[in-house]
Amino acid sequence: MITVHHLRVGRPLFTLWLIEELGLDYSLKIYDRNDMGRAPSELKAVHPLGKSPVIEDDGHVIAESGAIAMHLIENYDANGRFAPPTEKFARASWYQWFHYTEASAFAPLLITLLLSREQEPKPQLLSMFAQSEVTLQLDYIAQSLGEQAFILGDQLTLPDFGLSYICQMASRLKQLDDHPTLRAYVERNVAEPAFVRALGKAGG
């Protein structure tokens, strides 16, 4: 039995979406952020970083969205629906997008989020960095997505879970005004029945 330690609101919902897509049986513990927008200290009892998403599987604690996703699809995806492609370079592209959503894509948005809460005067260098990087990342995602339904084509793949989070975060930070295809991408993905189930159970 898997226990999901779920922190509202943020990336954890997209891990829960994957879990719902896989149809797993799990128990859900829900945590809310404190007034500073940070995880509450109870999560530290689960994992030293006090992070979420974090899951327990047979008593083993696993943190990091990417690691949880790999663990889940390697062990609980009997039909291999979310397995990476076997062809060498299609697989490399899959890995690239999978890692991208946690690595390069995230920091500029996190800085934008923190800057939005920072008092005036806003720091100049960080503001310039965040704005130019967010523009670069979103243009890149939009160009790569093109008219496709999902980032690697017409099927939902593992990189879409993280990328949906990135685009939703960008949307909340009002960064998607010039990107109707990315807004449509988020809207399409959060309408997926498994996402709707995850949202219904976790509430955010």
Next chain:
Amino acid sequence: MITVHHLRVGRPLFTLWLIEELGLDYSLKIYDRNDMGRAPSELKAVHPLGKSPVIEDDGHVIAESGAIAMHLIENYDANGRFAPPTEKFARASWYQWFHYTEASAFAPLLITLLLSREQEPKPQLLSMFAQSEVTLQLDYIAQSLGEQAFILGDQLTLPDFGLSYICQMASRLKQLDDHPTLRAYVERNVAEPAFVRALGKAGG
């Protein structure tokens, strides 16, 4: 034949270390950062994000350290020296540390780096965030490493490449004063013959 597009100075050196450990034949193109500390525009001709590390393998461009690492060990590590463990939970732990170095561990250090270049007055909220997060991450790494030579035991594994970069970055930002075991970890790893070869060829 693999072409490595190498940007000095930063994470790319740790990808080059892996390539040297694998004993691959490759050609190296070296780029230097501009006055702002950013990648030069020539790298945009290689990949739209203008990123490094980025490699070309048989004409296919692959970005993201984690994706490059997976591509390399799945295709060019004949003895499986760097393959993840097969046991379910040892594998989950491997994935956790592998993803951690690009995801959770990185953003607080990046913000610390940018803050060090920011003019006074330093932004309060970002400064608090960065300092508390860096402390949390480094304490966690030090506690997990303990007296071990490498993060998962006495053998060099794939997560050590990224973790060495994180610890070296922390060291350069003068964040390792309270962590002699992490300083020793960096010193030990950068003394590995394959790292020394990488440094010799790339110069940083």
